[in-house]
Amino acid sequence: METRAIRGFNDILPDQVKRWQHIEERARTIFEIHGYSEIRTPVVEFTDIFARSIGTTTDIVEKEMYTFTDRDGSSITLRPEGTAGVVRSFIEHNMYAKSPISKLYYMGMMFRHERPQKGRYRGFYQIGAELFGPKEPLADAEIIIMLWRYFEAIGISPFLRPEISSLGDENCRPLFKRELVKFFKPKRNELCEDCQKRLEQNPLRIFDCKKERCKEIAEKAPSILDNLCDECKEHFDLVKESLEKIGTPFVLNPRIVRGLDYYTRTVFEVTTEELGAQNAVGAGGRYDALVEELGGPPTPAVGFALGMERMLLLHEKMFPDGFKKEADAFIAHIGSEARNRAFLLAYELRKNGAFIDLDYEDKSLKSQLKRADKLGVKYTIIIGEEELRRGVLKVRDMRKSLEEEMSLEDVKKLAIKLKI
Ligand SMILES: [Zn+2]
Ligand SMILES: [Zn+2]
Incomplete structure (x- = not known):
């Protein structure tokens, strides 16, 4: 099936x-x-x-x-x-x-x-x-x-x-319909089958016909606005x-x-x-x-x-390019401890109105960055074991290809300021 x-x-x-x-x-x-x-x-x-x-x-x-x-x-x-x-x-x-x-x-x-x-x-x-x-x-x-x-x-x-x-x-309107019947009657045989039926039921609807010949005939018909x-x-x-x-x-x-x-x-x-x-x-x-x-x-x-x-x-x-709302930032992580941190951070940044995406499994950093690139995000926030230990985050500006270390507080400020 x-x-x-x-x-x-x-x-x-x-x-x-x-x-x-x-x-x-x-x-x-x-x-x-x-x-x-x-x-x-x-x-x-x-x-x-x-x-x-x-x-x-x-x-x-x-x-x-x-x-x-x-x-x-x-x-x-x-x-x-x-x-x-x-x-x-x-x-x-x-x-x-x-x-x-x-x-x-x-x-x-x-x-x-x-x-x-x-x-x-x-x-x-x-x-x-x-x-x-x-x-x-x-x-x-x-x-x-x-x-x-x-x-x-x-x-x-x-x-x-x-x-x-x-x-x-x-x-x-009834008077105008009578006018129309008077106008179309002599040309009845030139109208299409549908219009011949319309002539009996509702002559106004002859104006709806898409057939060339009917349109031609209807062109010279009286106007409702004059009646x-x-x-x-x-x-x-x-x-x-x-x-x-x-x-x-x-x-x-x-x-x-x-x-x-x-x-x-x-x-x-x-x-x-x-x-x-x-x-x-x-x-x-x-x-x-x-x-x-x-x-x-x-x-x-x-x-x-x-x-x-x-x-x-x-x-x-x-607007050929408009209205595809993209994620503002992607959070990449290295290792399962960093993953939990990434999950919490995503939640916090979303609370501030940022549009955040992340991976749920432990993929390689390379494959996560690839996904971030595909999503078209402005920033990727990277949490590795090293960063976790030092209590910082790496923020990568995807357009400028610049990387910068930030404290969690700074990332939140950035999120609020830019809605990331
Ligand atoms: Zn009236
Ligand atoms: Zn017709």
Whole structure:
């Protein structure tokens, strides 16, 4: 039997994890200063939660979900995205009754049965934020501003293009859909099979089609931004104004549809040209009807989700050498008595915040120095029988190849001063 991970699922190995932690830590810091708290929901929910929120006619629900029958016969699904579970939890725990505004963020693994490719896995990680309560355009603006702050903080904003649009609401969107049907109907036979189906079910999603011919036809279709009702137009104008005031960049893209059915009014997408075809790094928008749809009281909401793997690829591009935390010092020893001393010293220096490594068996000094070299440490502290007797330590500066004798106290001072 072959020992391997399931296709589309991969390990994140220790030498990559530093970078992951960095991206996650920055998210926590930035989101928390904007008033968000972390929520952790289960990776599995009743299938119905996703079908009702994401929409039964979307690709995710039709083709990509990991759905199982549980032992009691109920249908359960590994979460393909984070919002539905957060909304379910928001309702189940009556968060709406405790505070008029809830700000939540999450990070974790999601699951979709897609064709695995670079930067896209079946088990993948997302970071997301959801803001429940306010219907005002300032809320939309604030979450976009926070998102952009985050991209700046992790250093990948130069690679990114923030696009925004409005999808209208229950007043103007149906009218716009009718406009679209009117536009596409005469060209029906030129559309691909999927788009012909979309024309019946949700003509907006024709804008999602990747086929050249469909894209060509869709180019001349009417724009949603010219078809917003007065309230939606005012809302969108205020979002744009607020972004401009803060200096958060954006471009208008009236073709943003979003693969999920639950969005209303503001939608946004952050794309990159650095990663080939799969170019969305994150996306989000307002979803004022979803909480009610899932059984809660009418609650406006806005949120976003980001693909960790794609952010990581961009981060690697920006900082190819960064984030491999190396040991500050290695403690080499000669003889078993020195080994015990080395063990105690490592403990003491770690207490002072130094990153220390050492060997546990009695290897030759040569082989220990070789390992220290490989670890890339700045200093190697050598404890031999001779040094032990005289109560000193030999400290070797690995970059300068200089050796110096120090007392234990001096080594501790050095550790504190340099964090070694
Ligand atoms: Zn098509
Ligand atoms: Zn409207």
